[in-house]
Amino acid sequence: MDIQTAILGRVSCPRLDAPGPTAEQLQQLLTAAVRAPDHGLLRPWRFIVVDGDQRARLGEMLAQCCQQDQPDLNEAQLEKLRQAPLRAPTLLIVVAEISTPHKVSVIDQIMACAAAVQNLLLTAHAIGVGAMWRTGAPALSPNLKLCLGFRPEDEIVGFIYLGTPAGNSKTVTIESPDNWIRAFPDA
Numbered sequence: 001m002d003i004q005t006a007i008l009g010r011v012s013c014p015r016l017d018a019p020g021p022t023a024e025q026l027q028q029l030l031t032a033a034v035r036a037p038d039h040g041l042l043r044p045w046r047f048i049v050v051d052g053d054q055r056a057r058l059g060e061m062l063a064q065c066c067q068q069d070q071p072d073l074n075e076a077q078l079e080k081l082r083q084a085p086l087r088a089p090t091l092l093i094v095v096a097e098i099s100t101p102h103k104v105s106v107i108d109q110i111m112a113c114a115a116a117v118q119n120l121l122l123t124a125h126a127i128g129v130g131a132m133w134r135t136g137a138p139a140l141s142p143n144l145k146l147c148l149g150f151r152p153e154d155e156i157v158g159f160i161y162l163g164t165p166a167g168n169s170k171t172v173t174i175e176s177p178d179n180w181i182r183a184f185p186d187a
C-alpha cells in the first residue's frame with residue numbers, strides 16, 4: 001500500500017478480535033514506530049507488549065491504580081477498567097521516558113512518541129492489522145506509571161489496541177483542510 005492510500009484510508013478499529021499481530025507484524029510495527037522524527041535523537045519511546053493472560057493483569061492494575069488516584073470510583077467503573085484490556089488480543093503501552101532537565105522540551109519528547117504511534121498506526125493499516133489508540137484516565141495515572149516501572153516525570157502516551165478488525169469498518173470521509181487554515185496576521 002502506498003503512503004497516501006494508508007494515510008487517507010486509516011481508521012480506528014474499536015472492535016478487535018483474535019488473532020493479534022504475529023511476532024513478525026509486531027516487529028514491523030515497532031520498526032516503523034522508531035523511525036519517527038525525534039528532536040535531539042533522544043529515543044524517548046518505550047513500548048510494552050501486553051497479550052494473553054497479561055491483559056487481565058493489566059486490567060487489575062488499571063483498576064487498582066485508578067482507584068488510588070480517584071477513591072470515589074464505583075464498582076461498575078472499576079469493572080470497566082478491569083475489562084478494558086480484554087477488548088483486543090494484543091496491546092502496546094507507549095510511554096515517553098522523559099530526559100529532564102534537557103534542552104529538548106518535554107513536549108517535543110512527547111510529540112516524538114506521538115509521531116511514533118502514528119507511524120505504527122499507518123503501518124498497521126497498511127499490513128491489515130486493526131488498531132486503536134486509547135488514553136483516558138489510566139494514561140494520566142501517576143500510580144500506573146510507577147506500577148509499569150516508570151517515573152512520575154514520564155508520560156503514558158497511549159494504549160494501542162491491536163488485532164483483527166471486527167464489525168463494519170467506519171466509512172472514511174476525506175475532509176477539505178480549508179476550515180483549519182488561518183491567514184498569517186497582516187503586518
Ligand SMILES: Cc1cc2nc3c(=O)[nH]c(=O)nc-3n(C[C@H](O)[C@H](O)[C@H](O)COP(=O)(O)O)c2cc1C
Pocket residue numbers: 010011012013133134135136158170
Ligand atoms: C492521543 C489520542 C488519544 C485517543 N484516545 C482515545 C480514547 O481514549 N478512546 C477512544 O475511543 N478513542 C481515542 N482516540 C481515537 C480517536 O477517538 C479517533 O482517532 C477519532 O475518533 C478519529 O477516528 P479515526 O482514528 O478513525 O480517524 C484517541 C486518539 C488520539 C490521537
